[in-house]
Amino acid sequence: MPIAHLDPLASSIFSFMAIASLLLAFVMLGSRWLNNYLYAFAAESWVIAGLSAAVGFYGGFPELYLIAILTALFRGLFLPYLIWRIIRRLRVKREIHEILQPSSALVAGALSVVFSLAVAYHIGQSLGLAGTVAVLALTVMLSMKLIGFLMLAVRHEALSQILGLLVLENGIFLGAQILVPGMPVLIEIMILFDLLIVVACFGVLVRYLVAHVGSTSSLDLNRLVG
């Protein structure tokens, strides 16, 4: 798929979906209820699945349909289900001690988008791709990365941290669909399975945290210092 000479319609669809998932990342950043994070994450995964299918259709990569189906199933249904089960077991329903208010977190998120745009614009220019969807994809990829890190940094609940990590992964996956649609399918499928194992491991660890530490907030993980 020559990214520089893309069908304008395809280009708009890709841009729309990329921006939609970025917005959903902001929804996660601005909310403090664990359930809302989860719904936003599931919705984001469905958007990314749609993006995979769209790239597969316009770029002529039929194997991406498979990836789209697997993304929808794993990221859109199975992972949220696993996390929902973890939430149900916990007594915690929302973030209690935030370092940043959701409103300030949104501002920080906006700044990170500006920064990502600056980096992506520079890279896009040096590649001769300024003004194409590649710059947007790179921007969304980097800013979802930064937003994920922001969520990891300002949230304390174990579950927010898991979801923060999943946002990081979603950002990469989204960018990869647009920038490198030809990436070997084997790798993409393995990454999907890997994610599943990661979340399963997190589930087990959260149970240990509850049983042996008595808290799932990282504020209480303060025994090891120095």
Next chain:
Amino acid sequence: MVGTLLIAMMIAPAVAAGACFVWRAPSAVERFNLIASIAVFVTAIPLAMLSASGPYHYWGDYIIVDMPGAWVILCTAVVYLLASIYAVGYMRLLNEEQDRLWSFYALFAGFALTVLFSAIMNSAGIYWIAIELTTLVSTFLVGFERAAESIEASWKYIIVVSAGISLALLGTVLFYWSGSFVLGPVFDMTWDTLRQAAPRMNPALVTLAYLLVLVGYGTKVGLAPMHSWLPDAHSESPAPVSAMLSGALLNGAMLGIVRYLAICDASGAGQIARTTLVALGVVSLVVGALFIVRQDGIKRLMAYSSIEHMGVIALGFGFGGPFGVAGALYHMLNHSLGKSLMFFGAGNIMRTFRTKEIGKIHGVGMRYPVQGSLWLAGAVAITGAPPFGLFLSELIILRAGIERAYHWAVYAMVVLLIVIFIGFLNHFREIYFGAQPEAGIRPRQVSRWCVTPMWLALVPLLLFGLWWPQDMWNHFAIIARVLASPPS
């Protein structure tokens, strides 16, 4: 021949892990793991020697046996063997965990398998997955003792490392993207393909991708300032696991950085890549030195020493050239031996003194003349004093730095190594010679399983300090040449 060895090496721990699930008796599972570790060690040595006539490709180019990879495998095999011997004695001391012992050995063999596996991955994407798997398996080993501290350490470990390593995935995707401008949208992302395409890649994009990969795998290597998980995980896991984390896992992740560095060299962005790696190495030494000087926990002391040594290895690869690469590879092996010895000693002392605090451990030399002296010798070795191997490898790395005109890094390295030497041995002065507090108590003894591996680590360490085999030197020279020049 290489293929057969490779299959034997991979099957042994896999079978051992499987067998632990089936026969769960404590005496059986420790034997399975021990046999697997011996099998891995026996196959790793010829593999390292035969790799010189390689590289060998298998399974549709997804698997490669090349010299740097085989060297990391050798280091892993050494630590795996030593740690498996030690684990027999150490895990028997944990009386309360006997009914879960099978899961420990299953995970332990699985952990060794994932580290070995990462070293033979030829695809940059699958290498990432292998490294991620090492984290997932070892998290449960770190938290094996189920104390609140262990669980805290394993939670921090998995969160920090997963977040860090996701940057490496982003970098990997960007490398693929920059390759796709040269090779078209679909290609196999093997190390060689990337290197061959590198001269025509966009340098700005390669630099960005490399920095992401460096930070990502650097988190796993424990380079400061991404090291924050390392002291916790190393200090809270059972001692054999600490040895494996430090002596095997960190090298496995370093291999990734080295391979990407070779790609950067080929693309013409090598200078900035090297300087960043050198800078991270120096920062790791600074952090290591600061925390070693003022340290209360005995295993945390060893953990910060690991950060220091990873910094030294990063400096070696960052300086590059035949001396830099040879020194770094030699340092990998020496550090694997030395740090295993140190963690074994720390584990023994923790069990016998029932404390992790340095301030409460005194008079080890009087109480345990043999293993105490072994431990002290290990401390002298790990701080890079002659006549041990680490002195030689650090000297070679310094020489490489002078040759490649990284004078600032060389001066910093010398000063910091001296600070660490004084700080580290100052702790050992107290530990070894300090007055014995309660002389009336009869000291607990550890079994021979816990002391033998200390001998097995110290003797080669001393040998490598006094005698550097010519064949090994030639081996390193070839690796340096392979890393420096792109494959035809």
